[in-house]
Amino acid sequence: MPQVSMTVNGKATSGDVEGRTLLSSYLRDHLGLTGTHVGCDTSQCGACVVHVDGEAVKACTIFALEAEGAEVATIEGQANADGSLNVIQQAFQDHHGLQCGFCTPGMVMSAAALLKDNPKPSEAEVRAYLEGNICRCTGYHNIVKAILAASGQDVGAIAAE
Amino acid sequence: MYNFEFEQPGTIAEAAAALGSEDALALGGGQTLIPAMKQRLNAPGTLVSLSGIAEMKGVCLRDDGALSVGGGTIHATVAAQAGAHYPALAALASHIGDPAVRNRGTIGGSLANNDPAACYPSAVLGSGATVVTNTREIAADEFFQGMFTTALGEGEIIVEVRFPIPEKAHYEKFVQPASRFALTGVFVAKYADGVRVAVTGASEEGVFRWSEAEAALSGEFSAAAIEGLSVPADGMIGDLHGTPAYRASLVSTLTKRAVAAAH
Amino acid sequence: MPKDSGIGASPKRREDVRFLTGAGNYTDDINVNGQAYVHFLRSDVAHAAIRGIDTSAAETMPGVVRVFTGADFEGVGGMPCGWQVTDRHGNPMQEPPHPILAQGKVRHVGDPIAAVVADTYEQARDAAEAIDVDLEDLPAVVDMKSALAEGAPKLHDDLTSNLCYDWVLGETDDALVDKAFAEADHVTTLELTNQRLVANPMEPRVAVGTYERGTEDYTLYTTSQNPHVIRLLMCAFVLGLPEHKVRVVAPDVGGGFGTKIFHYAEEAFCTFAAKACNRPVKWTSSRTEAFMSDAHGRDHVTKIELAMDKDNNFTALRTNTLANMGAYLSTFSSSVPTWLHGTLMAGNYKTPCIQVNVKAVFTSTVPVDAYRGAGRPEATFQIERVIDMAARERGVDPIALRRQNFITEFPYDTPVALTYDTGDYNGTMDKLEAAADIAGFAARRAESEKHGKLRGLGINSYIEACGIAPSNIVGMLGARAGLYDAATVRVNATGSISVMVGAHSHGQGHETAFPQVVAEMIGIDESQIEIVHGDTSKIPFGMGTYGSRSLAVCGSAMVRATEKVINKAKKIAAHLMEASDADIELKDGVFSVAGTDKSVAWGDVTLTAYVPHNFPLEEIEPGLEETAFYDPANFTYPAGAYACEVEVDPETGKVTIERFSAADDFGNIVNPMIVDGQVHGGIGQGIGQALLEGCVYDENGQLLSGSYMDYAMPRADDVPFYTVDHSSQTPCTHNPLGVKGCGEAGAIGSPPSVVNAVIDALQSGGNEVAHIDMPLSPARVWQAMNG
16 A cells, blocks of 8 residues: 655654545544545535645545645644634634534635735635635625634624624 | 556656556546546546646746646646736636636646536637647647547647737636536637637537637627627537527627627 | 623634634544444436345455345334324325335435445445346436326325325415405416525535444434434334433534434434444445435425505415425425425415415425425515515515515414514614615616616515424424423532533534523623533433524523522522522622622532532532423514615626625524624525525436536625624513524525515516526526526
8 A cells, every 4th residue: 555644734644545545534534633624525615625835725636645745734733833723713713704613624724825825805806715615604704704804904894793 | 436556757758658557547636537536437547647747837938939838737827827928828727616726727637628618628729729748739729529528649648738829818707606617618819810719618519619700800809890690509508507598698798708808 | 882791792602713723523523443334325216116136246345344225124114204294184194104225116316225334435335336236217206296297107106196295274265265366456476486405514414323232322423403303213213222222412513504403314324234233334425425315405386376455455365385395204394385384474464364285295306304494485485576576566666565564563363373472574674774775776776787787676574483383383283293492501519500402503603602691690701601512411302403493492491491590599598698598689690688798609609509518408409400491482583674786797697796685683682793693694595595506307307416516506706795784673572582593584584685686687677577486597597588
C-alpha cells in the first residue's frame, strides 16, 4: 500500500493509503480530524474545503496521494495559538453565521482564502466567492455579514442587526 | 470508487509512458473525473496524475504573439495571469466552477473531457486556438468532435493550448442554476481576419461555431449586426433546465451581449 | 437598551465554539471499535417484481460479513406510519406495508433490495455489485392523476387502488359550497403545483448500530431530530425490542428540516444487523443516496377557487388537492396534506365557508413527508396566490384586499377546525409596509426599467399552526403518538444546573436559548446552566424537535420543571431562615423573607438540598431535581406579512431578488439573534422553492434531479440581505412563555411573495401571465413570456 506524508496544521503526518483514498478520508479516518465534513459527492457543497499549500481546495476531490509533501490546513488548526477563535471564527460567532455547524468548517476555510486574496471584499464579491459553499440553515445573511465583519468592514447598517 | 494504482510522473515523457499501460487514465485536476469515479463510472487500473509535471504549467506570451497556456495550468492561474494579454480568457477562467474547483481544475482536463456545458471549449474554439499534445498539434476546429468526444487518441496528453490573441473578445455565460456550468455560454472574438463565435452548453453536438453570426459580425462588429439572427432550436439540448427553444434564444441574446461587452 | 442576559437577550451561541473549531461530534464522526460497514443495493428501476436474488457470489467476496435480503426480515415489522387519517366516508386510509428491505417488489428508484455488511465500505459496495437480482419490470406510476385513473397499474397489490385516502375538511355539504360559489359576485380560480422538494440538510444521514452480547444492550447513533421517537417506533413497531435495552443517541446533527424526524429503514437495519453480525454496523449516506432515500417534501397539485361578494369580501373558498405520498407511508406523511395543510386554509382571513379536499396518492417515487413548514407552505401558497390573482382581476390593491378580509377578533374559530388564540395581522402588515419601503417601490421600478429590467413587488400574509400539539386533539385526528414534551431540571449541589430536554437542537441554538429562560427564572448566570439533549439514556421521554415546537412545548416543560424546583427550593430556604414558605421571595439568585433583611443564596439552598443536615426531611425529600411533561392546550399561531421585490431580465427570464422583507409576530422572544437567524434560513429555503429547487421524475420514474448538478440549491449569490422585523408581538395566550415558534415561518411565508413579485414584474412589462409554477427558473419565466 502506498505511503503518503504531508504536514497538517503544522504537524508532520504520514500513513498508508490506497490510491483511491481521498484527502478528506485521510484527514477524517486516518488522522481523526473530523472537522472536515463531506456533504456531497459532486464537489459542490464545500463542507470539505481545506487549504493545500495555501490554496482552498475541496478535500473530497483530491486524492491523498496528490497532497504528498503538501502543507495542509484544516479547521482544527485555525484558532489562535492561545486557543481563542481567530478573527473569522469570532466573526461567525458574533454575527450568528452558523446554525447546525455542518457547512461551517468549509465556510471558514473559504472565507480565509477569500480574505487572503481580497482583504476588503464587497458584499457581491463575498457572495460570488461562496459559490462553492452551500449552507442550508442561514439563508447566507449572517455568513456574508460575518465575512464582511471579519474583513474589518462596518456591518452595522445591514438589516436585522 | 474502484481502487487503482496511482502514479505521479514528473515529465511529459514519463506520463506518456505510464499512460501506455493498459487501463491507464490521465488525471488532470480531477474535478470532473473524481466525482465520476465516486459513482464507479470509471475503473482505471492506473491513474496517472499530470499535476506533478512542471513543464505543463503556466501562462506565457509566445514569440508569435499567441498566448500559451500549459495543459496542466489550473483555472485560477489563468484567471490571475492571462488578464494582461487576453482579458476575456482570464475572465472566463475566473468563472469556471467555484474558487476551490479553480484551484484544482486544469485547462487540459477540461478540454480532454469536452463536457458540452464546459466553458473552456468555447474559448478554444472561439479563438481558433491550437491544442498541442505530446505527439502533435490539433486545430480547435478539428479538436472538438461532439459531446465528450475529442480528437485525442488513447493516452494522448494535452501539454499546451495556444491562443491567438484577438483585438476584442468576451465570454458571456448564463449559468445552469444547479451545476453552475454554462446553460449556454457564448465566446465572441474579433480578429483582424474576422470574427469567431463559439457556443457551449446549447447543442447536443457540444461546442459549435455559429457561422451565420460570425459572417454578420465580421461585416460589422456590433450587436445590431446580428439582430434577428437565431440558431434553429432543432439540435439544441432540452432538459430540466431549459428547452431547445430556450437555449436557442439564449444563443442570440448572449451573443449580442458578448459583442456589446467585448473589449 | 437590549438586555445582555436572560429572556430577550442575544448572547453569543455557546455551541458555536465547537462547530467553529472542528470539534463538533456528528454521527459520522463516531466510529465504534470493530465496526463493519453496510452498503445498500438499491433499485435502479421505479417498479418491478423481484423474481430472485442470488447473493452467493457476493457472500464470498473479500471482507464480506453477511448479505441481507428481504427474506432476512420476514416476521420483523415494517416501517410504521404515525398518523392514521380517516377518509371522507369514515374509513381508515389504505396503509401498505413498508419493509426494511424490499419484499416481492421494488416500488421506487432507491428502494433497498439487499444490504451487504463488510469490513470496509468499499468491500461492501464491491460485493453489492456481485448480487444478481432478477427484476421483472412493471409500469411506473408517476403522475398522480394517472395513478388514480381506472385500470392504472397498482403499486401495492393488496390495496384496492393507488388512493391512500380521499379526505374532506370544513364544509362537507357540497351543495352548500356550490351555493356559496353560485351566489358569488366573482370567483377566482387557480390551478397550481407545489413542487416536490428535497430537504437536503447539509449533513447526510448516518446510522451506527451496536450490540453488547453480555448485557443485550443496543445503541443506535443516528442523525435524528427526535431520538425517543425513533427508539419507540423501532422497538415497538419494527424490531420488537424492549425499549429499556435500547439507547438512541442523536449527537450533533447537521440540519434536519423535517427529513430527520422520520424513522428510516437504515436505522432499524443497523440496529438489527449489529446483533445479527455481532459487530457494530455503520451506514453513511452519500448525497446521491440521500436524494433517493431521504423522505421528500411537498408535491401537491391543487385547484383553488375563491369566491367574493361585490365588495370583495371573501365568501367561500374551495380547494382540491392531489397529494403525493410516494411509494410508502413515511412516518408522518399522511398528516401533512391533511391536518397540517387543510386546517390552515382559512389563512389570515374571515372566509365563512371553506371546503378542503385532499386525495393522497401512492406513486413509484421516494416517500414524501414533512419538510420545513409541512403542509402550511402548501396552504399559504394557494391562499396567497389566489388572493393576489383576485386582486388583479378586481383591480384592487392586494394589501387593501387582504386587510379588508383579515380576521381581527380573537379567539377566532376557523371553519377548518382551528382556534386562533391571538394575532394582529394589520399590525404585522403595518410593520411590513414600513420595513419594505413599499412607498418607494415606484421609484425603484422606474430605475430598473431604465436598465431594461422589469421590476415587481409581491406581498403576502401568512399564518401557521405550530408548537404541535394537544395530544388529546391530535389523538382524535389519528395521531398514534402524544405530542407533549418533557424536561428534567437537575440542580447540582453547587448550584449549577443540568436541564435534560426532549427537544433536539440541530441548528436551533437550544444550548444557548434554553438556559436564558432558566437563568431568568432563578436569577443566576446562564453559564451555570447546561442543556443536555439527544440521548435517550440521559433525557426524559420527549417527542423531539419539529413543527417549530421546541420552545413552545419543551420550553414550557422546562419552565414548569423550573417552577417546581423553585417551589421546593423556597421550602428549603424557608426552613433555613425559619420562615414561612409563602413569605419567601427569589430574586437574582437570592432567597429572602419578605419584609425582613434575612436571605440565603441559591448556592446555600442547593448545597443544603444535597447535604441535608439541617433540612425538613419530614416534609420534603432531599435533592433538587424535578421533571415536567407539558402538553400544550392549543397550537401556537405565528403570523406575519412578507414582501419581495424582484428584477426580471426580459430577454433571459432570469429573476433576481432585489429586496426581501419579513414582518413576523412570534409572540414573546427569548433570543432575537437566533430568531432572526431562523427567519433568514426559512426565507432562504422559501426563495429556493420559489426560484430554484425542484425534484423531478421522468415518466419512467427515474429521478432526473438526483444530485446537486441538477437540483438547484440556493447559493449565497442567489439571495440578498433580508430585512426582518418581529416587533409586532401578540404573545401566545396558553403557554407560560407566551412564545409561538419561529423555525418554519420563513419557509412558509416567503414563496408566494416571490411568485407574486415575478407576476407583478411580468405584467408591468405587458405580459399577460397569470401564474407560473415553481420553481420560477429562467427557462420557465422566459417560456411564460414567450409561450
